[in-house]
Amino acid sequence: MISCRAVAILPMAKLSFVRAEKPLAPDLGADRTSVSGGATSRRRDLVFVVNPRGANGRTGKEWNKLLPYLRSRLSSDCNICESLTTGPCHAIDITREAIREGADAVIAVGGDGTLHEVVNGFFWGGKPVSNLRGGNTRTLNIGLIPLGTGSDFARTFGWKNDPHDAIERIAIGRRSHIDVGVITGESGEPHYFINVADVHLSAKAGYYASRYKKFRNLCYVIGALQAFFGHHNKDLRIKIDNGDWKVYPQVTAICIGNGKYFGGGMKITPNAHPSSRNFEVVILQDFKWYDFVLQLHKLYNGTHLLVKNVSSRSACSIEVEEIVSSGSIFVQSDGEYLGCLPEKFSILPGAIEMIC
Numbered sequence: 001m002i003s004c005r006a007v008a009i010l011p012m013a014k015l016s017f018v019r020a021e022k023p024l025a026p027d028l029g030a031d032r033t034s035v036s037g038g039a040t041s042r043r044r045d046l047v048f049v050v051n052p053r054g055a056n057g058r059t060g061k062e063w064n065k066l067l068p069y070l071r072s073r074l075s076s077d078c079n080i081c082e083s084l085t086t087g088p089c090h091a092i093d094i095t096r097e098a099i100r101e102g103a104d105a106v107i108a109v110g111g112d113g114t115l116h117e118v119v120n121g122f123f124w125g126g127k128p129v130s131n132l133r134g135g136n137t138r139t140l141n142i143g144l145i146p147l148g149t150g151s152d153f154a155r156t157f158g159w160k161n162d163p164h165d166a167i168e169r170i171a172i173g174r175r176s177h178i179d180v181g182v183i184t185g186e187s188g189e190p191h192y193f194i195n196v197a198d199v200h201l202s203a204k205a206g207y208y209a210s211r212y213k214k215f216r217n218l219c220y221v222i223g224a225l226q227a228f229f230g231h232h233n234k235d236l237r238i239k240i241d242n243g244d245w246k247v248y249p250q251v252t253a254i255c256i257g258n259g260k261y262f263g264g265g266m267k268i269t270p271n272a273h274p275s276s277r278n279f280e281v282v283i284l285q286d287f288k289w290y291d292f293v294l295q296l297h298k299l300y301n302g303t304h305l306l307v308k309n310v311s312s313r314s315a316c317s318i319e320v321e322e323i324v325s326s327g328s329i330f331v332q333s334d335g336e337y338l339g340c341l342p343e344k345f346s347i348l349p350g351a352i353e354m355i356c
């Protein structure tokens with residue numbers, strides 16, 4: 001499995017923007033002004049970044065079925081550009097290029113992994129990517145047509161994996177500022193997440209789950225059980241909101257929620273919300289595999305915070321490191337393997353405007 005962190009630091013010359021194979025409307029750069037209802041309004045330039053391999057290939061099939069409806073619903077007001085990803089991390093490059101070209105919105109079509117890459121495409125070298133065409137007052141939006149296996153980010157907003165609902169949201173165009181998480185490790189190169197970042201067992205579970213996507217949401221339970229083989233809870237040093245370092249004994253997992261759900265519907269950080277301007281940090285300690293099995297239903301309905309050895313608090317930043325470095329404690333962000341500890345997780349309040 002590839003971590004996008006390495007790819008995100010490639011020089012721009014190596015990146016390529018794949019234009020729509022079948023542009024549905026005039027491409028970016030065409031005349032963008034239309035008159036509707038007697039008032040002059042500019043046509044919005046929407047770039048759809050589609051992962052055809054999402055949900056074990058179902059995303060690509062659904063997208064093809066969706067195109068005629070999408071065209072009929074949106075193309076009277078919007079220029080539509082579709083760009084299919086060709087492999088992991090490609091959505092980052094497409095997004096950056098689209099923003100530089102002056103897109104009004106980049107819409108992720110796929111699962112949380114695709115959304116995660118699109119979010120990372122909004123940034124470059126620690127700063128937001130800007131429109132190179134300049135000279136206008138556009139606001140840049142991110143959108144989502146959730147068509148993944150877990151599609152956990154969408155659950156926080158109560159959105160279903162129903163692309164018609166998503167197209168309706170895009171057509172209406174209501175927007176809201178949401179927070180973005182930023183992760184900085186030893187390399188210093190920032191990496192961004194929008195939903196949940198997590199450490200240790202759950203991150204390892206996500207790593208394994210990605211091999212079983214053909215089993216749909218069951219892949220996360222299979223991944224978690226596999227992750228318990230050879231798993232050891234670890235004493236970790238944690239610093240919250242730039243306070244003092246504290247040792248947390250026998251940590252099973254640390255979950256840093258901007259959104260509420262991960263693992264295909266587990267309500268792991270039930271008090272988190274992407275517009276709250278902070279994370280909910282949930283720490284599980286001293287869990288054995290049978291605790292996981294016995295408490296699984298509580299993880300799904302969010303009542304696990306009442307279980308012994310589970311703690312929760314809100315925070316704007318959290319740093320986590322091993323006491324004795326082994327380089328074996330997994331970190332994942334939005335369900336994507338990122339690397340190993342140490343890492344610092346901080347919130348960027350209201351960093352992105354989302355079509356909600």
Ligand SMILES: Nc1ncnc2c1ncn2[C@@H]1O[C@H](COP(=O)(O)OP(=O)(O)OP(=O)(O)O)[C@@H](O)[C@H]1O
Nearest residue numbers: 054055086087088110111112113114148149150151
């Ligand atoms: N063309 C491609 N071929 C293979 N893999 C791709 C391609 N485009 C993107 N990917 C990778 O596919 C992975 C999964 O994508 P995505 O998140 O959309 O679907 P999912 O895993 O089924 O959904 P979820 O993350 O919500 O469970 C991402 O890690 C992404 O890097």
